[in-house]
Amino acid sequence: MRAVIPVLTVIAAIVALWYVAVVPMNIKETLTQLERGGAEVTPPSAQDRRDMGHIALVAKNSFAASATLSQDRPRLPAPHQVASELWDSTVDKKVTSKRNLVYHGWITLSATLLGFAIGTGLGILLAVGIVHSRVMDKSVMPWAIVSQTIPIIALAPMIVVVLYSVGLQGLFPKAVISAYLSFFPVVVGMVKGLRSPDQMQLDLLKTYNANTNQGFWKLRLPASMPYLFASLKIAVAAAMVGAIVGELPVQGGGLGNRMLTGSYYGQTIQIWSALFAAAILAATLVAAISLIQRGTLKRMGLS
Amino acid sequence: MAPDTSNPVIKAEALDLTFQTNDGPVHALKDVSLDIHKGDFVSFIGPSGCGKTTFLRCIAGLEHPTGGSLSVNGMTPEAARQARAYGYVFQAAGLYPWRTIARNISLPLEIMGYSKADQKQRVESVLDLVELSGFGSKFPWQLSGGMQQRASIARALSFDADILLMDEPFGALDEIVRDHLNEQLLALWARTEKTIGFVTHSIPEAVYLSTKIVVMSPRPGRIADVIESSLPRQRPLDIRDSKEFIDIAHRVREGLRAGHADDA
Numbered sequence: 378m379r380a381v382i383p384v385l386t387v388i389a390a391i392v393a394l395w396y397v398a399v400v401p402m403n404i405k406e407t408l409t410q411l412e413r414g415g416a417e418v419t420p421p422s423a424q425d426r427r428d429m430g431h432i433a434l435v436a437k438n439s440f441a442a443s444a445t446l447s448q449d450r451p452r453l454p455a456p457h458q459v460a461s462e463l464w465d466s467t468v469d470k471k472v473t474s475k476r477n478l479v480y481h482g483w484i485t486l487s488a489t490l491l492g493f494a495i496g497t498g499l500g501i502l503l504a505v506g507i508v509h510s511r512v513m514d515k516s517v518m519p520w521a522i523v524s525q526t527i528p529i530i531a532l533a534p535m536i537v538v539v540l541y542s543v544g545l546q547g548l549f550p551k552a553v554i555s556a557y558l559s560f561f562p563v564v565v566g567m568v569k570g571l572r573s574p575d576q577m578q579l580d581l582l583k584t585y586n587a588n589t590n591q592g593f594w595k596l597r598l599p600a601s602m603p604y605l606f607a608s609l610k611i612a613v614a615a616a617m618v619g620a621i622v623g624e625l626p627v628q629g630g631g632l633g634n635r636m637l638t639g640s641y642y643g644q645t646i647q648i649w650s651a652l653f654a655a656a657i658l659a660a661t662l663v664a665a666i667s668l669i670q671r672g673t674l675k676r677m678g679l680s
Numbered sequence: 681m682a683p684d685t686s687n688p689v690i691k692a693e694a695l696d697l698t699f700q701t702n703d704g705p706v707h708a709l710k711d712v713s714l715d716i717h718k719g720d721f722v723s724f725i726g727p728s729g730c731g732k733t734t735f736l737r738c739i740a741g742l743e744h745p746t747g748g749s750l751s752v753n754g755m756t757p758e759a760a761r762q763a764r765a766y767g768y769v770f771q772a773a774g775l776y777p778w779r780t781i782a783r784n785i786s787l788p789l790e791i792m793g794y795s796k797a798d799q800k801q802r803v804e805s806v807l808d809l810v811e812l813s814g815f816g817s818k819f820p821w822q823l824s825g826g827m828q829q830r831a832s833i834a835r836a837l838s839f840d841a842d843i844l845l846m847d848e849p850f851g852a853l854d855e856i857v858r859d860h861l862n863e864q865l866l867a868l869w870a871r872t873e874k875t876i877g878f879v880t881h882s883i884p885e886a887v888y889l890s891t892k893i894v895v896m897s898p899r900p901g902r903i904a905d906v907i908e909s910s911l912p913r914q915r916p917l918d919i920r921d922s923k924e925f926i927d928i929a930h931r932v933r934e935g936l937r938a939g940h941a942d943d944a
Contacts, residue, residue, distance in 0.1 A: 677778040
C-alpha cells in the first residue's frame with residue numbers, strides 16, 4: 378500500500394502539467410471563437426494574434442483560460458474531456474455500437490491475442506531450433522534481427538494487401554502483423570534462457586548419460602522460465618502495437634481504426650480516448666502476464 | 681572387507697592429455713599411471729593446474745585423454761559413463777532450484793527410467809544415508825550450504841553406482857561443516873563399500889579420508905607421489921592428532937613442495 382502514494386503523486390503531477398499545457402495549446406482557436414461570439418480579445422486583430430506567442434496570448438487574455446479547457450475540437454484536449462469521452466464511449470453507449478470503445482477494444486484485443494499466441498509459439502520453436510542446431514543459430518538469428526529493423530508501418534499495408542490477395546482478411550492479417558512484432562523478444566529471451574544452464578549442469582546430465590531430449594525437458598526448459606516471462610511481457614505489448622498498426626489501413630474497426638478516423642475528422646478527443654483505451658488494455662495484458670508469472674514461478678520454487 | 685588388489689577398478693597407464701587452446705597447447709596430464717582398487721578411497725591433492733580435476737573428469741568420460749590408456753570397470757571411460765558406472769559430485773551442489781530435494785535426488789533415476797515406486801524407495805534410503813530424512817519436500821534454498829552438498833551426494837548415490845567421483849565437494853564450505861561432512865563421508869563409505877575418487881586442496885582432509893593419497897604437481901600435470909595410508913579404516917576425528925597422521929601429512933607436504941621446486 379505504501380506504493381500508492383508515490384504513484385498517485387506522479388499521476389497528479391502529470392495531470393497538472395497536462396492542464397497547464399492545455400491553455401496555451403488551445404488559446405488561439407479559443408480566442409477566435411470568443412471573438413466571433415462578441416468578446417473583447419487582445420489584440421483584436423486575428424492577423425496580429427497569429428504572429429504572437431501562445432504564452433503571450435494567454436498572459437493578455439487570462440479570462441479565456443477556462444474556455445480553453447472545454448473546446449469541441451481542441452488541439453490538446455483537457456484530461457477531464459478525455460476521461461468523460463472514455464466514460465461516454467465505454468459505459469453509456471451500447472457495446473455493439475460502432476462508437477463504443479469496448480467494441481473496438483475487443484476487435485484489437487482478439488487480433489492481439491491471436492498474434493501473441495502465434496508469435497510466442499513461433500518464437501519458442503525458433504529458439505529451440507537455434508539452441509539445438511548450429512546451422513539455425515548461424516542462419517535464423519541474423520534474419521530475426523533484420524526483420525525488426527524494417528519499420529512495421531511500411532510493412533503492415535503490404536502484409537494486408539498480400540494476404541487479401543490470397544483471400545485472407547479481417548482478423549488474420551492483423552494477427553500476422555502482431556505476431557511479426559511479438560516473436561522477436563520471445564526468441565531472444567528463450568535463446569538466452571535455454572542456454573542459461575552452466576557447463577556444470579550440462580556435465581551433470583552427461584554423467585547420467587541423459588539424451589538431448591531429457592536435457593531439454595528436465596533442465597533447459599524449466600531453467601528458461603524466468604526469461605520466457607520477461608520476454609512475454611514485452612511481446613504482449615509489441616503484439617498490441619502490431620494489431621493497432623494493422624488496423625490503420627483497413628476499415629474493420631478496432632482502436633487503431635478509431636485513432637485514424639479521429640485524425641481524419643479532427644476529433645482529437647476521440648484520438649486521445651482511443652489512445653488511453655489502448656494503454657489501459659496493454660497495461661492490463663502485461664499485468665495479467667505478471668500474475669501468471671508470479672503464480673508459475675512460485676509453484677516452481679523460483680521466486 | 682579387505683581391499684581386492686588383483687583387479688583394479690580404475691587403471692590408468694601413461695595417460696596423457698593436451699588441450700588445444702588459443703594460447704597454444706596446454707599439457708594438462710603427463711604420463712599418469714595409477715591403479716585404483718575396489719573399496720579404495722583415493723584422494724588427489726595438488727595446487728591448481730596440477731590436473732587433479734582433469735584426471736577425475738577423464739575417469740568420468742567428460743574429458744578425453746590424448747595418449748595412454750584408461751579403463752574403468754574394465755571398459756573405456758566412455759562406455760563406463762554410458763553404463764552409468766559412477767556417481768559424480770561437483771564442487772557446487774548444483775541442485776535444480778525448481779525441484780524439491782527429493783525430486784532433485786530422483787532426477788538421475790527419472791533419466792535412467794526407474795519405476796516411480798523404485799524412485800521413491802531409493803530417494804528415501806539415500807536421504808537417510810546422508811542424514812537428510814524429512815527434508816525431501818524442501819526446496820534447495822531452504823537448506824544450508826552443507827545440507828545442499830549432502831543432497832547432491834545423495835543424488836550421486838541414488839542409482840547405486842559402485843564408484844563415487846567427488847571434485848572438491850566441500851571446497852566451498854567452512855571448516856566446521858567440513859569436519860562434520862568428512863566424518864559422515866567416512867561412515868557412508870564404510871556402509872556402502874564404494875570406491876571413491878576425491879579431489880581436494882586440503883592436506884588434513886586428504887590424509888583423514890584416504891586409503892591412498894595421490895600427490896600431483898603442475899605444468900605439466902603429473903603424479904609426484906602416491907602414499908598408501910597406514911591409518912586404520914575406522915577413523916575418529918581425533919586421529920588427526922596422532923603421530924601417524926602427522927607423519928603422513930608431512931609426507932604429502934614434502935611431495936607438494938618437491939612438485940613446486942622444479943617449477944621455480
